[in-house]
Amino acid sequence: MDRFVFLTVDGLSRGAVYAAFALALVLIWRAARVVNFAQGAMAVAAAYVAYTVSTTTGSYWLGFVVAIVAGLLLGALVDRVVMRHVDHASPLNPVIVALGLVLLIQAVLGMVYGNEFRPAEAPFSRSALTVGGVAVLSPYDLFVFATIGVVVSGLAWLFARTPVGLRMRAAAFAPEVSRLLGVNVGGMLTLGWALASGVGALAAMLVMPTELGLHPHAMDLVFVSAFTAAVVGGLDSPPGAVVGGLVVGLLLSYVSGYAGSDLTPLAVLVLLLAVLLVRPGGLFAPVAARRV
């Protein structure tokens, strides 16, 4: 039972990160109909920038902020310099370009930082606090929950309650009409990329201390898990991405705790295939609301 509680909390903490990362994927998918396969690599790049800042200044928090800013900028840059110029007539094209970005970014990181693991420090203790003799959650878990909670509710507020959010949604759903109504559709798209990439960078910062450390490929498996989370929730549904992230996090935690951590990659693959073959629209696909 103790173990179950521990694994559940650990799974939720891990799942919160997947949720944020999946949310970033959904943001871009909704805005641009592109699954950003480069998101993992972009997030790692931001984390490396934070690493440089933190090691030179000695401040974790400065690095943390810089990572998010770097993520935002990188997202805008990728949209403006690359994705904007890709012909989206075939859905293969943006996917292949994103993969080209993966190669390029990982190679550049390898050249600058080398292909060995760098330690990623956690700002809070990762040893679990015990409540009534049961190890429940660590201060770091609390930090993760709080951060992701702020980000998710912040995004929800942005999209549902602010003029910019309304513009972004309109631009995503109906670019032509939005343009006629004075919405700068290109700008909204860039903003969407920036936000998604910023959230991705944040997720990378949160997950890195719980993994082996910083490495050009450090987010590969996280990306697959988050993609699975997004698919579980339905690529079009932000709440679905959050729930999907928690589901995947829990699943991986249980598999890792009860069957061995080596099996988690396989579990992700099986879950992904199962969901896609049984419910391709995702478990939480919203009732069809297609454009006329």
Added chain:
Amino acid sequence: MSAPDLLVVRGLVAGYGAAPVLQAIDLTVPAGTIAAVVGANGAGKTTLLRALSGMIRPAAGQVLLAGDELRGTPVEQLVRRGLAHVPEGRGVISELTVDENLRLGGLWRRDRADAGRALDEVYQLFEPLARRRRHLGHQLSGGERQMLALGRALVGRPRLLLLDEPSLGLAPRVVARTMALLRQLRDSTGLTVLLVEQNVRSALAVADQGVVMSLGRVVIAAPAVQLRDDVDLRHAYLGF
């Protein structure tokens, strides 16, 4: 009728690929009047509106709004110049609520207070919309969508309203009400309307000017009364 011309189009050429659809369109719409553009399917009416609002880029010609060249202005800037375009099929955004659709029409405006007033006015003008604020676009009936599209354009307080087949798929009574509303807006606010219609009778009934298009050209531009009453003209160009 010596109102200054709000819209002047000279030698406008536009199309989608190599061969232009519009061949040198000339058109003048005085301020505070309604011009009805009629013509067979495929005559180029929609293309004309799209070229005016910059959704397709004209190959040649001039588009002057109150004397200022519109060509080259990015589409999203046109609302700021006082132009509203309700596209064919109305362009209600299904995934947004009625309220969000309407607010979108005024988001670009600096004067937030007046944007709020305009929103209230539209809700007063279209009662059914007020009752369905929280409904999503795809939950509306055809008539409600039309109100929404028109209302959304009005929230921006345009000088020139481009309307593409507002009567499409609507009951005759609703069409008549829409036309009456256009006339009322013209008289009360001085709105200028370029109205594309298949429903020639009701369009000419409300319009000041009738413009007949055929194969990408304007074949007649005459006072609507004349088109309505001249049997020969009607037979030759409008088929009724």
Added chain:
Amino acid sequence: MSATRAALPPKRRPVEADDRPVDRRFHSTLLRHLAVVLAAGLLLVAVSYAIEPFRNFQLATVAAYLCATAGLTVLTGLNGQLSLGHGALMATGAYTVALCQNAFADRGMSGGWLLPLSLGAAIVSTVAVGAVVGVAAARLRGPYLAGVTLAVAIVVPALAVTFDGVFNGEQGLSVPVEPPPLSLGPYFPYERWQLWLTGAATLLALLLLANLIRSRYGRSFRAVRDDEVAARLAGIHVARTQVLAFVVSAATAGLGGALLAVLAQSVSPGAFSLTLSLFLLMAVVIGGLGRLTGALWGAVLLVALPDLTHSVTELFTLSPAVAQRLEGNLPLAIFGLTLIVVMIAAPGGIQGLLSRLGRRLRARRS
């Protein structure tokens, strides 16, 4: 020929009617392909004597990659299915060959027929894996297919660690390969023998692929790629065609991986990472999707580019650490950048290339 015809749905009568000239053409294309392959084989033998052993080895590596890129060309270029998982399929073939060769060696077996047997086993096991992925892939489109195959590419090599009792974890397995037969003489260079082996296997695979592309199956592949609905209306079983394309492509990828393992005489998961899968895709896209000659350019690029960057970095005096970083990563960066530029600069991207190619093929046919 009659056997393949019997397997086809009977409702394709109208096509059947003009099949007689196609039939004759089939024989002439078969002969032409045979002639090309024989000529290429002879050229390869001649070249293998003319160049130094290391170049022989490199050429053999090109041949092994060519197997995989050719298969991916058929899948992505001709059938329109994107796979990021071909590195994993190569790993399947490579590990199978390693396990077979080790099993033979442990039992003290020897003989020239053992390696072909192992290669055959590699193909069979990859076909099995490819069929599983292919059945799933046939139901998926666009980013979903890409995501699943990406997961395959990342997860499958990790299995070597999960089941390290069999696959020996990150360490990997060695692949015992017998020396060249004594009949070739006592001083026959091993690298030349490697080139002959891989060259023969690859040419055989290419011959089969080229004929497949020219056959009605190839036409079905393209029809499904161009327009699924139209293909279905024309009586083509879309899902079955897609699975077939995946299986064929998996078989060649498995063979390619097996040949790589034989060349390196070892396998480890690091050699079959996601990067390899992306590399293959790059090679196919940059080489020119949809053409086997494009696959050849891609394979050449895969071997030549790292070699080239190696020579370039040697021009500068760099600290060993920096040189190592550059050497490992510069080819990747160049590949990634080239890919992005190609996709943006080629008007219409893949689709443009595909349709241009499709138009040309149609024009040639009519």
